[in-house]
Amino acid sequence: MHDVITMSGVVKTFGRVRALDGLDLRVRPGEVHGFLGPNGAGKSTAIRVLLGLLRADAGEIRLLGGDPWRDAVALHRRLAYVPGDVTLWPNLTGGEVIDLLGRMRGGLDPRRKAELLERFELDPRKKGRAYSKGNRQKVGLVAALASDAELFLLDEPTSGLDPLMEAVFQECVRELARDGRTVLLSSHILAEVEALCDRVSIIRGGRIVETGTLARLRHLTRTTITAELAGPPDGLADLPGVHDLRVDGRHVRFDVDADALDEALRRLTRAGVRALTSRPPTLEELFLRHYERPGNGRRAAEAAR
Amino acid sequence: MSAAACTGTFALARLILRRDRLPLALRVPAVPALAYAVVAGFQELLPTEAARLAYYQGTARSPAIVGVLGPVHGPGLGELVVQRVGFLFLVVPLISLLTVVRHTRAEEEAGRRELLGATALGRHAPLAAALLVAGAADLAAGALAALALLAGGLPAAGSVAFGLALAACGWVFAAAGGVAAQLTANAGSARGIGLGVLGVAYLLRLAGDTAGETTGGAAGWPSWLSPIGWAQHVRPFAGERWWLLVPPLVAAAALVAVALPLAARRDLGAGVLPARPGPADAAPYLRGPVGLAWRLHRGPLLGWAAGFAVLGLVYGGAADAAERALSGSPELRELLARLGGTSRFGDAFIVAIVSVLGLAAAGQAIQAVLRMRAEEAALRSEPVLAGAVSRIGWAAGHLAFAGLGPAVALTLGGLSAGLAYGAGAGDVGRELPRVLAAALVQLPAALVLGGLAALLYGLAPRFAAAAWAVFAACAVLGQVGALLRLDDAVLELSPFTHVPRVPADDPRVAPLAWLTGVAVALTAAGLAALRRRDIPAA
Numbered sequence: 001m002h003d004v005i006t007m008s009g010v011v012k013t014f015g016r017v018r019a020l021d022g023l024d025l026r027v028r029p030g031e032v033h034g035f036l037g038p039n040g041a042g043k044s045t046a047i048r049v050l051l052g053l054l055r056a057d058a059g060e061i062r063l064l065g066g067d068p069w070r071d072a073v074a075l076h077r078r079l080a081y082v083p084g085d086v087t088l089w090p091n092l093t094g095g096e097v098i099d100l101l102g103r104m105r106g107g108l109d110p111r112r113k114a115e116l117l118e119r120f121e122l123d124p125r126k127k128g129r130a131y132s133k134g135n136r137q138k139v140g141l142v143a144a145l146a147s148d149a150e151l152f153l154l155d156e157p158t159s160g161l162d163p164l165m166e167a168v169f170q171e172c173v174r175e176l177a178r179d180g181r182t183v184l185l186s187s188h189i190l191a192e193v194e195a196l197c198d199r200v201s202i203i204r205g206g207r208i209v210e211t212g213t214l215a216r217l218r219h220l221t222r223t224t225i226t227a228e229l230a231g232p233p234d235g236l237a238d239l240p241g242v243h244d245l246r247v248d249g250r251h252v253r254f255d256v257d258a259d260a261l262d263e264a265l266r267r268l269t270r271a272g273v274r275a276l277t278s279r280p281p282t283l284e285e286l287f288l289r290h291y292e293r294p295g296n297g298r299r300a301a302e303a304a305r
Numbered sequence: 306m307s308a309a310a311c312t313g314t315f316a317l318a319r320l321i322l323r324r325d326r327l328p329l330a331l332r333v334p335a336v337p338a339l340a341y342a343v344v345a346g347f348q349e350l351l352p353t354e355a356a357r358l359a360y361y362q363g364t365a366r367s368p369a370i371v372g373v374l375g376p377v378h379g380p381g382l383g384e385l386v387v388q389r390v391g392f393l394f395l396v397v398p399l400i401s402l403l404t405v406v407r408h409t410r411a412e413e414e415a416g417r418r419e420l421l422g423a424t425a426l427g428r429h430a431p432l433a434a435a436l437l438v439a440g441a442a443d444l445a446a447g448a449l450a451a452l453a454l455l456a457g458g459l460p461a462a463g464s465v466a467f468g469l470a471l472a473a474c475g476w477v478f479a480a481a482g483g484v485a486a487q488l489t490a491n492a493g494s495a496r497g498i499g500l501g502v503l504g505v506a507y508l509l510r511l512a513g514d515t516a517g518e519t520t521g522g523a524a525g526w527p528s529w530l531s532p533i534g535w536a537q538h539v540r541p542f543a544g545e546r547w548w549l550l551v552p553p554l555v556a557a558a559a560l561v562a563v564a565l566p567l568a569a570r571r572d573l574g575a576g577v578l579p580a581r582p583g584p585a586d587a588a589p590y591l592r593g594p595v596g597l598a599w600r601l602h603r604g605p606l607l608g609w610a611a612g613f614a615v616l617g618l619v620y621g622g623a624a625d626a627a628e629r630a631l632s633g634s635p636e637l638r639e640l641l642a643r644l645g646g647t648s649r650f651g652d653a654f655i656v657a658i659v660s661v662l663g664l665a666a667a668g669q670a671i672q673a674v675l676r677m678r679a680e681e682a683a684l685r686s687e688p689v690l691a692g693a694v695s696r697i698g699w700a701a702g703h704l705a706f707a708g709l710g711p712a713v714a715l716t717l718g719g720l721s722a723g724l725a726y727g728a729g730a731g732d733v734g735r736e737l738p739r740v741l742a743a744a745l746v747q748l749p750a751a752l753v754l755g756g757l758a759a760l761l762y763g764l765a766p767r768f769a770a771a772a773w774a775v776f777a778a779c780a781v782l783g784q785v786g787a788l789l790r791l792d793d794a795v796l797e798l799s800p801f802t803h804v805p806r807v808p809a810d811d812p813r814v815a816p817l818a819w820l821t822g823v824a825v826a827l828t829a830a831g832l833a834a835l836r837r838r839d840i841p842a843a
Contacts (some may be wrong), residue, residue, distance in 0.1 A: 049690050054839045073695045076571060081691040087684045090414065090491050092583075092600065099587030104692030110586075125582040129490060129574075130415065134517040140688070152689075 002065060004029050004151055004182045010059030012045055019045040021206035023059070027184055032177050034197035035186040038291045042206040043186045044084065046218065047155050050184075051081060064151060077106045080149035084156035084186075086140035088128030094139040095124030103144040108146045119168050133160040135142075145172050152176060152183045158192065170195055180202045190283045202290045209290055214283075221281040221289065222255040225264065232271025238265060250274075310569065314425035317434035321408050328358050329442055331774075332400060335473070336393060336446040337453035339781070341387050344457030344767040346788040347382055350460040352573045357385060363390035372515040372623040373661065375537040383459045383542030386734045387467055392784060394533050395507055397446060397471055398478035402437045402499045405482035408435035411492035413574055417744045428569045433482055434720045436561060439482075442476030461540030466550075473553035474536035478503055480560035487567035497608055504612060508619055510534040515623045550617060565616045594694050598702030601680075602673060606710050613662065613714040617721030620658040621740065624651050624722075625729025627793065637657055651726065655743050663747025663801055664780055666711035670755030673707035678769045681841050696836055700759075703829060712748055719744025739808040746807050753785035756827030761830030766842045 005027035012020040012121070027033045037043050048054040050063055052072035061068055066075050071182050087163050088097055094115075100107025122138045130180065131139065137160050144152060158169050173196050176183055193200060194214065201211040210217060233252045237245055241252055241260025246253045256264045268276070322329070351357045359378035364370060365388055375391030375812030378384045409432055412418045418431060427433075455461060478499070486492075487500040513528025514537075528534035532553050539549045567577060571614065590596045677700060680686045689699055719741035729738030758772035779799040786796050796802050800823070803816045 048687075048839075051687075053687065053690060053841075055837075072690075073693050075699075076691060078692040079691075081688065083684065083687060085684070086688075089685060090602075091493075091599065093585065095585040096591060098588040100591050101688055101692055103587075103592040104594075104689060106693055123582075124585040127580060127583055130580060135393050143688075185451065185554075 002029075002127045003027060003062070003063060005033075005184065006061045006062040006257050007046070007050075010046070010049065010061060011057045012042075012049060012054060013057055018206055020049070020056070020059075023206060025201055025211075027182060027291050028199075029182055030177070030180045030194050032173060032183040033200040034193040034200035035184055035203065036188070036193065036200055036287060036290075037203035041203045042201065043203055044155055045206075046203070047184070047186065048198070050153060051076075077151060079153060080105065080144035080147045081153045082137075082140045082144045082155065082157040084159050085133075086136040088131065088136055088139060090127065090129035092128050093125055094122060094128070094131060094135070097128065097139055098124065098143040098146065102147055103145050105149070107148075108143075109148070113142065113146045116146055116172075118163060119172075134162065134165070137161060138165065138233075140174075141169065145176075152181060152185075154183060155186045156188065157185070158187070158189065165243075166192065191289060194283055197293055200285070202252060204290060216289040217286055218281055219258045221259060221286050222257050223281065224253070224255050226253045226277045226279075227251070227268055227273055228275040229268065230274055233268070233271050235267045235270075236264065241268065310427040310429040311433055312425055314427065314433045314437065317421070317426070318437050321434055321438045325438070332667060333442055334449065335560045335777075336397065339393070339785070340386070340390055340450045341453040341457055342789055343386050343785060344382070344459065346757070346785065346790065347386055347389070347459070349381075349790065350788060351385070352635035353592050354380075357382065359726060362387065366518060367654075367656060368515045368518045368623055370574050370603070371518045372511045372620070373657065375510070375533075376518070376528075377515045378543035379670060380543055383454070383463050386454070386457075387463075387541050389785070393450075393471060394474050394536050395503070397443060397475045398503055398506075398533070399442055399500075401475040402482035402485075402503060403496065404439040405432075405435045405479050405550060406441070406495045406499060407569075408438070409483065410486035410489075410495045414490070414492050419573060419815075422573060429565050429837035432486075432564060432568045436479055436483055439479040440476050442767055443479065446475070447472030460542060462545055462615040466539050466545040466547065467541040469550055470536040470539040470541065470553075473550050473557070474532060476507075477532040477553045477559040478559040479561070480564065483564035484560050486566065487564055487571065488577045490574060490580055493604065495767045497604070500608070504615070505533040506533045509616065510537065511619055511623070524598075531808060540638070568631070594689065594699045594702035595705065596702075597689065598706055600755070601676060602706035602710065605669075605672065606706065606713070609665075609710060609714045610717050613665070613718035614721045616662065616665075617718035617723075618725045620661075621725030621727075623727065624654040624658065625726050647653070651730070654724070655726070655740055656806045656809050658722065659719070659740075659743040659747055659807075660783055660801060660804075662715060662722075662744055663751055663804065665774075666715050666747060666751035667754040667779070667801075669714055670707045670711045670751050671758045671776055673710055674705060674755050674758035674762060675769055675772065677703045678766050678823045681766060684841065690840060696840070697832055700832055700835055704759065707759070708752060711755070712745075712750045715744045715748055715751070742812060743807040746804055746812055746817060747801070749817050749824060750804050752824035753800040753820055755826065756824040759828045759831035760834070761831070763834030763838070801802035 003026050005025060006196075007023055007025040010020050010023040011018065018260065022248070023042065023046060025046065035043055035046075045054060049056050049061065050068050052068040052075070055069055064075055064078055068075060088094070092100070098113060099108070102113070120138045120142055120143060122135060137157065142156055144154070158166050161169060173183055173185070185196060197214065199211065199213050200217065201208050203209070229252060231252045233247055236242055236254065239260060241257035242264055243255045254264075293300065333504040351360055358380045360375065365385055368389070374388055376396060377388040396778070413430070421431070447468035450471060451464040454464035454467060482495075482499045485502070487493045488498060489495055496600065509527040509531035510533045511532060513525035513531070516525035517523050517528070523532065524538060528538065535549050535552045538546065540546050571577060591600060633766050679687070684700065690696065720737070723737035723740030724733060726740055727733035730736055754772065754776055756814050757775060758769060761772055762769040779801055782791070782796055782799040786799070800820055802818060805813045805816060
């Protein structure tokens with residue numbers, strides 16, 4: 001089965017700024033794909049290119065088997081989009097906007113709309129200007145989720161939602177996944193990504209710096225080891241893959257790359273282990289490593305490899 | 306109001322100056338430039354007292370000119386100039402009003418007020434700053450206009466009186482804009498209320514002055530109800546009535562005194578008029594770009610249509626009154642025939658008024674086209690284009706209203722002017738189709754300006770508002786171009802120069818056809834550019 005989204009070597013410049021700098025992104029059918037990156041990394045630009053709103057300067061893009069620029073109208077019948085900042089027409093009610101956007105996509109199910117309005121606790125009779133940020137976001141979410149799309153492009157869709165509504169959103173995405181629909185979810189909320197996504201891609205400076213399952217990404221980073229030894233910790237300092245080693249008498253503390261973990265533990269047991277704790281990398285550490293500024297970030301990312 | 310309530314007024318005023326520096330730099334000097342050009346034009350065109358007297362009796366005092374531009378208080382150069390630039394008493398208040406709404410309610414609606422409201426900002430500061438800047442711009446325009454008249458060799462007292470009258474008239478409507486901005490939660494409605502008030506003030510002045518001129522007496526009572534009437538009856542150069550500057554100042558102060566407490570008492574983002582809940586489901590028509598465009602354009606469309614209908618009635622009535630006033634004086638008719646290029650004064654007047662309607666229709670077309678720009682800038686075009694809607698389909702919804710709106714408005718204006726004129730002349734059957742045709746031939750020229758706005762929007766959306774500059778240039782060319790003795794090649798830059806002068810002349814199809822062709826070509830080029838560019842444009 002073909003990928004739902006294929007972007008390879010996509011470049012998009014705005015004047016002298018290279019917003020996308022050779023972006024490669026693959027989203028498989030039926031997966032919930034997390035799309036992560038610091039502010040200004042190019043997430044929204046990439047999604048707008050996928051929507052055919054921006055035209056890429058170079059690179060190959062296929063979306064649902066079509067060209068997002070040329071076949072925009074036909075493709076948009078099969079996808080739904082939620083921007084990170086839903087702006088509404090001040091004189092249209094939320095209910096009107098939901099109906100309008102749904103009909104422009106080729107129709108929506110009124111029962112599904114009513115159900116979603118209830119689940120998100122949204123009053124559809126308010127005018128656009130009267131909604132709070134979170135409620136505007138709910139209008140966008142209900143309009144998208146009430147549709148029968150194959151692909152959902154969600155660009156930080158839960159910004160401004162309270163934790164209860166965040167939970168409702170996660171439930172809805174799980175239902176989509178169960179129905180075999182594909183979701184590209186751009187997000188900053190790591191718990192959301194961890195709870196929902198099968199695979200993630202991390203974008204920085206307009207290119208993908210890491211992509212894969214969360215388990216694999218975890219594997220790519222270091223584990224922190226703290227140990228109390230029986231003898232002196234020989235042979236740790238010169239082991240490739242061991243970082244930030246601190247020795248205080250018989251106490252050692254160091255970070256170790258996943259592929260050096262085996263050898264590091266072997267050398268510890270040679271010295272005799274009295275106590276040992278190991279802490280796997282948290283998601284935060286994982287992402288911070290990729291989010292850091294280009295200079296440190298690259299070094300960290302390379303070191304992580 | 307306490308000093309604390311005004312904290313931050315000057316800082317905010319500086320912010321407004323920074324944001325509006327380009328429009329201010331253009332519009333403030335435009336007023337004296339125009340005044341000076343008209344003085345120079347009249348000096349050249351009417352060099353002798355005799356020539357000025359003939360113009361005064363034949364043209365300046367005609368009820369039609371008095372109705373459209375304002376009263377004339379004597380045959381001197383100064384009096385004639387002041388009347389000729391009388392439309393400034395509509396334009397300066399209009400800009401003042403829009404400036405105040407833009408920096409109060411529109412800011413609040415956009416949510417930027419909230420950001421500022423959290424800083425050390427007094428409750429009165431936003432409104433006070435907007436009024437301060439608008440008022441200062443009016444005063445600067447008035448002062449420079451006075452200097453321009455002085456430079457043109459006119460007496461000092463009259464020059465100053467004119468400048469002050471203009472500024473005071475601007476202040477009244479700046480303050481009226483301040484009140485309108487408190488009433489509703491949305492800037493569009495606030496502008497609508499303000500424009501309605503301005504329109505009523507203009508029509509009252511028009512009715513009163515026309516009545517006065519037709520009966521040969523003083524201005525009728527409606528003029529005295531209108532701030533524009535007060536300002537235009539200050540009589541610069543003709544025994545200045547300085548005391549008439551007091552009522553506009555009192556009115557402006559009173560309106561500010563109403564607006565400030567209204568602003569201080571209400572919640573941020575709320576209006577005085579209550580907001581009502583709307584329907585939970587969309588009506589069946591709201592299903593695509595055309596339905597959405599209808600929803601977005603219907604309010605302004607109704608406003609324009611009503612304005613055209615009222616203006617048509619008033620103008621049509623004035624034309625008939627003028628026709629009758631002149632029927633007893635064959636010499637005057639003869640003179641007018643030479644000046645106006647037609648044997649029937651009523652026809653010449655109809656040509657004049659439909660040119661105003663045509664210009665207004667161009668404004669309507671530009672406004673409707675630029676709605677696309679506003680939608681794109683606010684990112685509201687994005688969810689629509691993320692649906693199964695092509696760019697052309699989305700644009701077509703808006704363009705339909707840019708084309709049909711002016712057509713509807715011109716039809717209504719032509720019908721109501723034709724009815725009023727025909728009813729007075731006792732021959733509706735003959736006059737109605739003639740006046741209607743005169744109004745409708747304006748449509749192609751109006752659409753050329755709409756097409757230009759569409760081209761600018763497609764190619765360079767950031768500069769789409771430049772269509773208004775072109776509109777202003779066409780207005781100047783049409784109103785005073787001939788007076789300034791501009792070269793024909795320059796005059797012909799305006800599409801309105803090419804419109805046949807129906808009903809004075811026979812309608813010629815050729816210019817109408819090619820004007821329509823130009824409008825279509827401009828729009829098509831704009832759409833082609835829109836299909837190729839990024840949305841939103843970088």
